[in-house]
Amino acid sequence: METYKFDKSYEWFERACKVIPGGVIGHKHPAFTVPGSYPYFASRGEGSHYWDPDGNEFIDWMCGFGPMVLGYNNPVVDAAAQEQAKLGDGMSHPGPISIEYAEMMVKLTKGMDWCVYGKNGADITTWCMRLAREYTGRKKILIVRGAYHGAQAWSTPSYGGIIDEDRTHVHFFEWNNLDSFMELINTYKGQVAGVMMTPYHHCIYADQQMPAPGWWETIGKVCKQEDLILISDDVRAGFRLDMAGSHAYFGYEPDLVCYSKAIANTYPISAGLGTSKLKETAEHVLFTGTFFSSMVPMAASIATVKELKRLDGVNYMMKIGKALCDGLVSVGKSNGFEIIMSGPYDIPFMRFAREKNFMLKQLFSGEAAIRGVIFHPHHNWFTSCAHTEEDVKKSLEVADIAFKKVKDKYGSD
Amino acid sequence: METYKFDKSYEWFERACKVIPGGVIGHKHPAFTVPGSYPYFASRGEGSHYWDPDGNEFIDWMCGFGPMVLGYNNPVVDAAAQEQAKLGDGMSHPGPISIEYAEMMVKLTKGMDWCVYGKNGADITTWCMRLAREYTGRKKILIVRGAYHGAQAWSTPSYGGIIDEDRTHVHFFEWNNLDSFMELINTYKGQVAGVMMTPYHHCIYADQQMPAPGWWETIGKVCKQEDLILISDDVRAGFRLDMAGSHAYFGYEPDLVCYSKAIANTYPISAGLGTSKLKETAEHVLFTGTFFSSMVPMAASIATVKELKRLDGVNYMMKIGKALCDGLVSVGKSNGFEIIMSGPYDIPFMRFAREKNFMLKQLFSGEAAIRGVIFHPHHNWFTSCAHTEEDVKKSLEVADIAFKKVKDKYGSD
Numbered sequence: 158m159e160t161y162k163f164d165k166s167y168e169w170f171e172r173a174c175k176v177i178p179g180g181v182i183g184h185k186h187p188a189f190t191v192p193g194s195y196p197y198f199a200s201r202g203e204g205s206h207y208w209d210p211d212g213n214e215f216i217d218w219m220c221g222f223g224p225m226v227l228g229y230n231n232p233v234v235d236a237a238a239q240e241q242a243k244l245g246d247g248m249s250h251p252g253p254i255s256i257e258y259a260e261m262m263v264k265l266t267k268g269m270d271w272c273v274y275g276k277n278g279a280d281i282t283t284w285c286m287r288l289a290r291e292y293t294g295r296k297k298i299l300i301v302r303g304a305y306h307g308a309q310a311w312s313t314p315s316y317g318g319i320i321d322e323d324r325t326h327v328h329f330f331e332w333n334n335l336d337s338f339m340e341l342i343n344t345y346k347g348q349v350a351g352v353m354m355t356p357y358h359h360c361i362y363a364d365q366q367m368p369a370p371g372w373w374e375t376i377g378k379v380c381k382q383e384d385l386i387l388i389s390d391d392v393r394a395g396f397r398l399d400m401a402g403s404h405a406y407f408g409y410e411p412d413l414v415c416y417s418k419a420i421a422n423t424y425p426i427s428a429g430l431g432t433s434k435l436k437e438t439a440e441h442v443l444f445t446g447t448f449f450s451s452m453v454p455m456a457a458s459i460a461t462v463k464e465l466k467r468l469d470g471v472n473y474m475m476k477i478g479k480a481l482c483d484g485l486v487s488v489g490k491s492n493g494f495e496i497i498m499s500g501p502y503d504i505p506f507m508r509f510a511r512e513k514n515f516m517l518k519q520l521f522s523g524e525a526a527i528r529g530v531i532f533h534p535h536h537n538w539f540t541s542c543a544h545t546e547e548d549v550k551k552s553l554e555v556a557d558i559a560f561k562k563v564k565d566k567y568g569s570d
Numbered sequence: 571m572e573t574y575k576f577d578k579s580y581e582w583f584e585r586a587c588k589v590i591p592g593g594v595i596g597h598k599h600p601a602f603t604v605p606g607s608y609p610y611f612a613s614r615g616e617g618s619h620y621w622d623p624d625g626n627e628f629i630d631w632m633c634g635f636g637p638m639v640l641g642y643n644n645p646v647v648d649a650a651a652q653e654q655a656k657l658g659d660g661m662s663h664p665g666p667i668s669i670e671y672a673e674m675m676v677k678l679t680k681g682m683d684w685c686v687y688g689k690n691g692a693d694i695t696t697w698c699m700r701l702a703r704e705y706t707g708r709k710k711i712l713i714v715r716g717a718y719h720g721a722q723a724w725s726t727p728s729y730g731g732i733i734d735e736d737r738t739h740v741h742f743f744e745w746n747n748l749d750s751f752m753e754l755i756n757t758y759k760g761q762v763a764g765v766m767m768t769p770y771h772h773c774i775y776a777d778q779q780m781p782a783p784g785w786w787e788t789i790g791k792v793c794k795q796e797d798l799i800l801i802s803d804d805v806r807a808g809f810r811l812d813m814a815g816s817h818a819y820f821g822y823e824p825d826l827v828c829y830s831k832a833i834a835n836t837y838p839i840s841a842g843l844g845t846s847k848l849k850e851t852a853e854h855v856l857f858t859g860t861f862f863s864s865m866v867p868m869a870a871s872i873a874t875v876k877e878l879k880r881l882d883g884v885n886y887m888m889k890i891g892k893a894l895c896d897g898l899v900s901v902g903k904s905n906g907f908e909i910i911m912s913g914p915y916d917i918p919f920m921r922f923a924r925e926k927n928f929m930l931k932q933l934f935s936g937e938a939a940i941r942g943v944i945f946h947p948h949h950n951w952f953t954s955c956a957h958t959e960e961d962v963k964k965s966l967e968v969a970d971i972a973f974k975k976v977k978d979k980y981g982s983d
Contacts, residue, residue, distance in 0.1 A: 196663060318699075318703050438730070
């Protein structure tokens with residue numbers, strides 16, 4: 158099998174570095190994958206595939222880091238967006254579509270009574286934190302160590318540009334560790350405004366952790382007892398576990414739910430939903446931005462929800478994800494490797510059982526990328542409704558070669 | 571002249587209030603205009619006009635609160651966006667267009683060496699604040715009282731959901747008041763990271779203030795002496811004073827420039843530009859979001875810049891704005907009112923000279939709105955390249971009627 162070259166990507170990257178700090182900003186920076194074995198830019202997408210500037214074609218198990226659920230350039234979603242674009246997008250008022258959108262999201266999401274719309278996931282998570290503070294009159298927010306709630310100063314996983322005061326009242330507990338949670342609850346009795354958590358723990362550089370039996374039940378009970386606002390950050394998992402919200406999937410009852418990513422199949426929108434007790438407070442915590450009421454992404458989101466329902470999308474993404482995950486474990490085993498797949502089938506994270514430093518995983522992922530299959534070495538992957546059994550078959554064939562390359566260099570288990 | 575009814579707007583608003591806190595979030599809320607005399611929603615836009623759900627047509631002097639500079643549904647910008655959309659928008663890497671975009675912005679903007687891209691204006695202003703802190707190792711940020719830098723906790727003009735720690739190191743001085751600026755500089759000697767300012771003072775509910783002679787020169791000199799990062803928040807004024815940046819217009823030399831709103835004619839994008847001394851630091855203050863690298867808004871922005879240049883857009887917007895502003899002063903005078911227009915002609919703010927509580931202005935604006943002309947009662951307005959002399963003529967005819975209504979109720983000066 159011919160392997161890919163990335164000459165044009167590197168040429169673009171050299172140009173990029175002259176005018177963009179690091180050449181690519183944020184989580185899509187090449188240093189986060191395996192520099193030298195990955196494309197650095199995407200030129201075109203279609204369904205579950207994309208093409209880089211060198212003309213190489215890839216099966217994309219990253220789905221744009223989540224937002225693509227129905228395939229790049231999905232004709233149904235794009236047609237709905239175009240229809241709205243003919244009328245208008247960003248104007249001096251919201252459109253009636255903002256109401257249809259909120260009505261749809263409220264009806265869709267279990268236990269929620271109202272909806273606001275923004276651009277970034279972090280617009281919503283940050284506002285929800287402030288809403289919890291305003292409602293309770295208390296300052297402290299509890300979050301899980303290693304959880305990602307956006308790159309704002311209070312929650313960024315990076316170190317630059319943070320001052321102590323950004324986190325004076327943000328406290329960390331460990332996922333699935335009730336003692337660490339209760340220690341904060343007891344230490345800061347009467348001072349805690351809310352708890353922000355993802356539905357399951359999708360950390361990076363480590364196995365994902367599903368909720369232990371009773372975990373959510375206890376969290377919910379304590380939040381009710383202590384009158385804390387429970388915020389479900391469903392930005393990453395939303396629409397891949399349950400269309401009614403990942404809290405419906407795991408059976409907990411949040412006061413606020415944060416959505417973005419998958420809800421509009423790559424169109425830029427985020428949404429926050431809440432229960433009626435917080436509605437009046439929500440009016441008093443100013444939430445605004447020039448593009449928050451843009452109408453085209455709302456039309457795209459409405460179409461995305463319809464399509465996901467029509468296709469039974471969550472089940473399909475789970476099914477195709479299971480085929481990929483089971484296949485990787487099996488192909489890994491046939492090459493002498495124990496492979497750990499963690500997290501939901503459609504948001505999976507892969508690890509070689511014997512390693513903790515990702516040398517094997519990086520080699521594996523790089524060898525797959527130069528053969529047209531995008532597995533991320535350090536971040537969870539995503540499946541979509543556009544991924545086919547043929548994609549899985551091709552991906553496993555490439556994985557087989559990649560496992561052999563790892564065996565050649567590092568030996569099997 | 572038949573006046574407009576807003577029955578459908580109110581019906582939609584009633585529905586909206588059931589599922590959206592306040593019915594409309596943020597700065598587009600009807601309470602910010604004159605409830606009862608304005609449409610609450612926009613259904614369709616074309617050029618400088620829009621239509622509400624009742625089918626009423628309006629000349630829009632708000633331009634979507636700034637982003638519309640070439641007209642709603644501008645065919646050139648929309649075609650460029652569509653061309654890019656066919657290739658891809660939000661994908662697993664940025665597109666080569668991110669580089670072309672950064673190159674264009676760097677070339678365009680006076681004194682700037684690099685560019686990053688985001689979604690909201692506040693994404694950029696907030697990140698620039700953090701960048702100044704990281705670069706200097708100091709905490710304090712000085713801003714002008716009453717300036718708007720977005721609705722994040724450190725800068726929101728509202729009161730909800732803020733804790734003391736959000737602003738421990740944000741200090742306020744008065745526009746055009748050097749003593750108040752120097753007092754902060756001297757009080758916090760060696761502790762100030764940066765100064766964030768808009769090019770001129772576009773407060774709300776008050777006359778806009780242009781920089782006094784020597785103001786920017788002194789600010790620049792002090793920032794250099796004290797080694798402070800000077801951040802120009804050009805989100806609102808950008809592309810309406812000078813395509814090279816409003817700092818080029820007023821002659822100051824910022825270290826960082828923040829853009830959003832007008833740069834892509836309503837497509838959602840923001841951009842931050844900086845000088846080379848900050849480039850390495852910029853790599854270490856994580857700036858990221860799922861939709862930051864979306865390609866369609868970049869294509870729209872490139873097309874917007876080309877069109878604004880081709881049309882000599884800034885001069886046109888100034889010219890049409892001058893016709894409107896001069897006309898309003900003149901029509902006001904003929905009705906016995908002294909009218910104060912403040913700020914640039916294409917970002918004007920109107921006030922009745924004799925009043926400070928906006929009762930006259932609200933009546934005036936409401937009477938204009940029910941006759942098809944959107945003047946905002948409390949916020950500055952915007953002009954665009956799509957506004958015509960016919961729009962001005964019609965607007966002044968309506969203004970004449972509105973002034974007479976004010977005279978009937980409150981008497982002339």
